[in-house]
Amino acid sequence: MAPALSDLVRRVRESRFPLQTADAQDGRALQRDIDDQLTDYLLPRVSDTDAPLLVVVGGSTGAGKSTLVNSIIGSEVSNPGVLRPTTRWPVLVHNPEDREYFTSDRILPTLRRVVRAETDLEQPQVRLVAHEGVPRGLALLDSPDIDSVLESNRTLARQLLAAADLWLFVTTAARYADAVPWELLKTSVERGTTVAMVLDRVPPQANREVRHHLSGLLSDSGLGSAPIFTIPELELTDGLLPDAAVFPVRSWILNLGMNATARDRVISRTLTGALAAVPAKVRELADIVSGQEDAHQRLHAVVDEEFGRSAADLAESLADGRVLRGEVLARWQDFVGTGQFFRGLEPTVARVRDRITAAVTGKRDAAEPLEQAIESSVALLIREQTVRAVAETAERWQAYPEGAALVDERPAMATLPPQFDAEVGRMVADWSSGVNDLVREVGQSKRAKARILSFGVNGVGAVLMLAVFAGTGGLTGAEAGIAGGTAVVAGKLLDTIFGDQVTRDLAQTAREQLVERARAVLERHRAPFDQALADTEVPPRQAGVLRGAGDRLEETL
Template sequence: MTSDLGPRADRPVAGRPDPAVADELGMTVYDVARDLRRDVEDVRLPLPIDGAREAGASRGRLVAQLDEHLLPRLRELSSPAIVVVAGSTGAGKSTLYNSLLGEEVSKAGVLRPTTREPVLAFNPLDKEVVHEGPATEASRVVYHDGVPRGTALLDAPDLDSFLADNRTTAQQMLEAADLWLFVTTASRYGDALPWQALSRATERGASVAMVLNRVPTETLKTVRADLMLRLREHGMTDVPLFVVPDVGPHEGLLDPSVVQPVRRWLTLLAGPERSRAVIVRTLKGALGALPQWVTSLADAVDAQGEAAHTIRTVVEKERPAAEKLARDGVAAGVVAGASVEARWRELSGSAKVDRVKVKNDTVRSTRRAGRRREEALTGLRADVEAAAARTLTAAGGRVEERLRAVLTAPGAPAGGSAVLPDAAARTAAREKAVTATVEAWSARAADVVALLGDGDRVTAAVKAFGPHGLGTLLLAAAAGSDDAARLLGRTLGDAHADAVTALRDDLADRAAAVVGAELDAVLTALDTPNLADDAASGLRVRLSELKRLT
């Protein structure tokens, strides 16, 4: 008979293992496994280099192994040993499961997938030692007298179910199990799926048994011999193998004599002490498999750091030439361009800003005329700022294009394309930064004007153009306007040269900073603990602890 499990207690998420764990494996094993789980969870492999995808998948399996089996088992060693009945679609595992129990507990039939919800059966006498965990939470739990005491039988969904959720659940159930009873058929035992699943069992150190189902009598000897050979080739010489002959079309349970060898084997595992031995053996196997697993993951993390170092080196190698090109472009005095020249011609014709009188090296003007010139020069400043912004934006854009070529072309460092920022986002960020930096450069003109001093020629020039207007002329000259430079020479003499040079040098520095920001945008993506030189140190510590324990 069967009965549904009553209300479930909250699953423990922390704490110490029970005394049985301390007796069998030692208290520190749980601590090491818990710390390992934390460090593995923290691992990220952001660079798509060779092996990263596989290492990421291995990381996920390791977390699942720790979450679904090792940590729950280390906490609650007294709970019955979970034997999962697993296999591919149509292998007959649900029929075998029901036949072992002597009652149709798990739905079996010709429609696929038959097993949608895992079914976990315990012996009623084990009810007091059943603990909540991943397997009970994901399954329909029943108590049945046909389950040998000290064990639990779990019927999992098909490993190759066409429903993704079923496949995921099947994998989770395998991770939660202490022993795998893998069911395949005489026609499908050579498929890749059974051997992939068995390899995963070996990888995590799980105990495994195999059922070869529906074997025709005339080929039984040949098929069994071939399967035994395959098991030896995969290093599974100690795997128990049960052969269930083909009984032809049928409905319901198999004859008890057909499944008696499997039932007898399960009975041999029964009883608290014997099932506990299975659990401990599987735990020790799983713990013994962890060092190689963790080593591979740590090596993958180190490879990420090495790739990041290579990318940094390649990017930094571009910096000197990129900054020099940006500085030289400003220093050449070509920032102003046609737009500034056109504006100057307009101002010269309408506002006559360049037709000031100079007597005895000093400009002569009224304050009213100076205010008119200052207002007229507002448009020139806008054009100069726009020209400077175009120059700096173009310089940054060239560097971005260069980096994309360097990091994506044949021979580029591994993973380089992954650290390139989004092109549209980078363009928006550059334009925003350039706007701010040009505004700051323009504002600097006021300080430069103030540094000219209060001599007669300077005072007269300020009166003739206004302080803002005089600053505009200095900016225009710094940007490369010969007309502005000649006017400043007439009104200020040689005093303007240092001021123009200061503004030009300042703009050159800002241009270098703009292209530097393009380089830094890539380097920032590498500035993460996951790519640090010591990123694998935590895993290496856990590895040394595991080796001492195993």
């Protein structure tokens, strides 16, 4: 069984909750709870059933836990007082001959062992006190308040409960029905921990009524067999309860150390119950872990969907004529020399070529306004799709708790950076320059070179860019008709320079280069989302591994 428990400890500790899902906090708490139960109790107890029985004395603030421990031992081993919290770190009292069981990290491995009360209180610790008043085979642990004003005390008190063979719960006649104690008593039932109750400061006239009521509450909570000890409200003698008042609980506790049969019965009951409770808790933890896996995949799918959609829409918009609108068409008309160009267009390539040639001969920069208009139109389309991808991804992430937390932690990823437009402008200008390089590279024949020279490299490059965006699917009405005529003219002109097939190849190459560059822009602004997912990566199959480890333990029971 010990190997199965050791494997389960490792699997539980390997579980990760990097995403702020709705149940992530519950998952982390459950992980700690299982780890504490396995590490502080089950593993050491299974490995050594002869180790002393550990009685954890716990309860509410001011219930008199330290006074009770001192009174059971017969001397002040734990410091009581009026200031709260009195017990910040636990005090473990054991027989001197049992020292070896507690000086090691067999139990409570996260707490440093100290022997002096004045030791630095900022370091998590357990103070060991060897005392002959405790029989061999028994140890008493005075724990911090379960409802302490310090969260660290409350957390530690729960951890110590997980380490107990027996929980001696101390409360008062005025506070025995408080909610916090009953929450922990319920936990003891779930874990199978043996519980005994000490009802302190009970007014004599209320003893029967209070005891009867408490007994009913215990029975309703599944703790009907828990012994109840009552201590009347008495004056202390040298800080200790009178012997007569503490005798019933003292004799019962100390007998557990001296009576091997009674001791073994308590250990067996708690161990059996604790082991039986673990598999269900592991399955619950695995379900929460599975939710982490699902959440991570869900966020990843959102990024893929939104940036994939924008990439596809962008590629389509760069080929369906949407670039050829407004300013681009106006600059094209200026480029060919007249705003009335398309009204009187004659379908002869020679006439078209002559009119364009007349417009650009001797004017090397005649194509520049057209190039700039095309570049601006392309940059606008890239901006629209990038803004859409980033905004839609952030908005969809914020619909989930885990996504909203990531966006809140990294607000910059939900917007475009200030330098975005400049970045895209440089990219499109580089592409435009590359188109002119393609014109130079391909137009090496004498015939093509002569015509390119007559039109100007920039002029032919501008016409080639128009051919890249030749579709009209994104336009309607008059713009669609003008753009369609532009595409026909641009295509025929290029055919006279390069030939039909070369023109198509050039347009395809230029389009592919632009789409590749545009997608690279999208990818750069997808990167913050991908980095957020990488930073919160959920180990694969951790839920399945957890369930498997829990099943293997269950098979050994």
